[in-house]
Amino acid sequence: MATNNILEMRDITKTFPGVKALEDVNLQVKEGEIHALMGENGAGKSTLMKVLSGVYPHGSYTGDILYKGNVCEFKDITNSEKLGIVIIHQELALIPQLSIAENIFLGNEQVKRGVINWNDTIVKTKELLKTVGLNESPNTLISSIGVGKQQLVEIAKALSKEVKLLILDEPTAALNEEDSENLLNLLLAFKKKGITSIMISHKLNEITKVADSITILRDGKTIETLDMVKDNINEDRIIKGMVGRDLTQRYPVREPKIGETILEVKNWNVYHETQDRKVIDDVNMYIRKGEIVGIAGLMGAGRTELAMSLFGKSYGKRISGETLLNGKPVQMNTINQAIDQGLAYVTEDRKHYGLILMDDIKRNITLTGLNKISRNTVVNANQEIIEAERFRTKLNIKTPSILQKTGNLSGGNQQKVVLSKWIFSEPEVLILDEPTRGIDVGAKYEIYTIINQLAMEGKGVLIISSELPELLGMCDRMYVMSEGRFTGEVTREEASQEKLMKYMTKSRG
Template sequence: MANLILEMKDITKEFPGVKALDKVNLQVKEGEIHALCGENGAGKSTLMKVLSGVYPFGTYSGDILFQNEICNFKTIKDSEELGIVIIHQELALIPELSISENIFLGNEIANKGVINWHATTLKTKELLKKVGLNESPNTKVDSIGVGKQQLVEIAKALSKEVKLLILDEPTASLNEDDSENLLNLLIEFKKQGMSAIIISHKLNEIEKVADSITIIRDGQTIETLNMKQDKVDEDRIIKGMVGRDLTNRYPTRTPKIGQTFFEVKNWNVYHPLHTDRKVIDDVNLHIRKGEIVGIAGLMGAGRTELAMSIFGKSYGKKISGQMLKDGQEVHFNDVSSAIEQGIAYVSEDRKGNGLILMEDIKQNITLASLSKITKNAILDKNKEILVAEEYREKLRIKTPSIFQKAGNLSGGNQQKIVLSKWIFSEPDILILDEPTRGIDVGAKYEIYTIINELAMDGKGILIISSELPELLGMCDRIYTLNEGRITGELNKDEANQEKLMTYMTRSKIRG
């Protein structure tokens, strides 16, 4: 049996009103990639925060042994000094600083207190090359997208002498090509002797890279499996996670598609800072009542920029073109007017743009539609509670109370709150930007069911997703986008991953 680099024994962690971890056990061998799987709220991220010192010694019970030594980490710095580095699901970068400044913050390359910027830049370039990010070290983090920011986080982790690398949903913000590159990088690190723990809801990734897998459900260890010896496949993992077989990933739906009721014509958008750079170039698209339409594109193709420019011009400058709703030209000059006229947008960045983390669940759910729970400018708090409880139950938000702060919930449950907020606004058109990012397969199915129900009610749905199987499984029609241009339009019966990828990399629309 290979030596253990890590052993966590009977880890128990409680929060007010909930036991997040109940005598959880985890063993990781030297030089292996160990996957940690479970539904949202199962306790995966909490366990890793215990390991890394985010939740310090004394706030939990149980033992942590690293390289056969008992560890009592009081801070993240304590764990990092031993070579345990965690990349959290939530980005922890400073937007106003450059990429190189973020990577070496607190770990500066310096001599007698003076930073060696030349060496810092060279090392940053080397790290960026490793993670496949083609950006200048001097680029400010707030000028790059969420996906690229995730790569900066990974580069930051690699800048330290890592023995055990923990990745919490590392590819959630990445497209398929970038995810593949990262997974191959993990395999290369393993060959060099590095151990890793990976938390991911993308089970195909687990199958590709993991040697072992530990499944956690409701804060308890269910089982640990050897991926090869136990012949583990996705269905086996899902059964352990949800406690039952899940035979179909996408709920069945018989589309009832009506007339075109939303159109974008000759839509052009320029970069908000570099106003001579066109980000969206002469885009034309339409959505029919009851139709689920997808947008596929590689990172940087302009998918999010297109969605935000439509949603009250919340992105871009010098925006031109037409939008028509029910055959009439409409103008959404700000977010409020877009909401009032039946447009909703679920951002890919739920923490930055989707939630107020310091506020409770009920306030987040009702925030975009306060007029529905007020009378004579007075908030009906009882009605607010009833609405929040309804969506808590409907979307299975795992929380001890709707009075819990949104920032205390897992990433998947936070995403459910964002969806609740916009569904409560009763939009005619719902734009979903990476709607299931960081969400487990069971919760995904529930969200897909809700999306289908909205479509059956005659709503128009626009889904942006980096997961091509998701688009193929859910959409009636899919547009492909490359460099801000629509390059293809495929109906459900003619679309497949190969065709989508072909059109996603074209510079011109197919003939």
């Protein structure tokens, strides 16, 4: 029987040691559509796409892949790319020291008589950059462009391989609203050209905007496939499919009990590490005990730079200003000093800076407080297990064992390990940089509950987030940044997305 499906995955089962990641999963994607793949962290979305693209080769799973009606047995990613199936992973695979042109044609070099033809390479790169709407020179180094532009380079690279089926794993996770909007519009333009896309995302508003169909996975199984138009699907309906229940409250309720000022920052200035440019300009702020404070701002506003410069001056140079803890001036010139003074910083990039992915959960959790479980510099192994188990239970880390490699956990559970690590250091003030990036609705709720609990215990919490609804739903008070300065301060009661956006786009003028 004829079908307009470009792809069918039938009864796909994939097992890792101790874990069945996929069990009899079925997926059907129509030619020329944007098909969303949704589910909580650990549901099996990325695993399924790695099976499809040959990252997990034929023989490492059971079931069949049919592409354009033919059974495919991909041995590696090169096999799938030859047929026009291209995957862009959440962690971008670009080489920072190479140019845009070199990255786009890496492994696919434009060669004449065994020598790279740079003229061809540059001309084709310009055409591809124009297609994705990126106004950069092909010779620009990847290290000198932001994440949003890097994402477009990845898509240009996919187009250079004559993509027919484009797979995007969390393509807008690290992007601001403007870059996300541009990327979604690009996918819609590709759709008009007949390119099929499969998109993994946790951002419900984006999915409802561009997707034609949605397949929902839960615990490694296919739950349902929804037709966005026919079934008249809204966000609440998608959430119900993902978590198996109605999630009426996206943000847990909290009655704030706000006390004395715990951290105060006065006249804080920071210069760029390599350029003679001021990235933080005369910032003044305070956080009180039991208070959740937010920082809103577009990408490049200086939010992360501010957080890292406060946390033991781990970013920037020529840093000036004053920090006071409980009313007393303190020196936090190194990360160790900052931790000793009661500061903790949960980085936005948990995989590179927050965790040792090759090490087990137990070791990752206890890293910041080894002195608490050691005597004469020898770690008490029993005590380490007790503490790690305590956090596994307290933060509901879903894992068969605390001896599991941290790299094998889902994004939401990895984030819980990072939070455990810093809570174990018993901080007074927690700085959380994009604490729910790349995390699904159900896991977000659990992390919000943990944040609320920390505030109820009298900690000061500072949240940096690109998701305005998250700041509005969680914070008692918000600072807004633009171009390295604070341009506004609003309370929860007076805040709105419109007001925050107005301050976020305020230039130095």
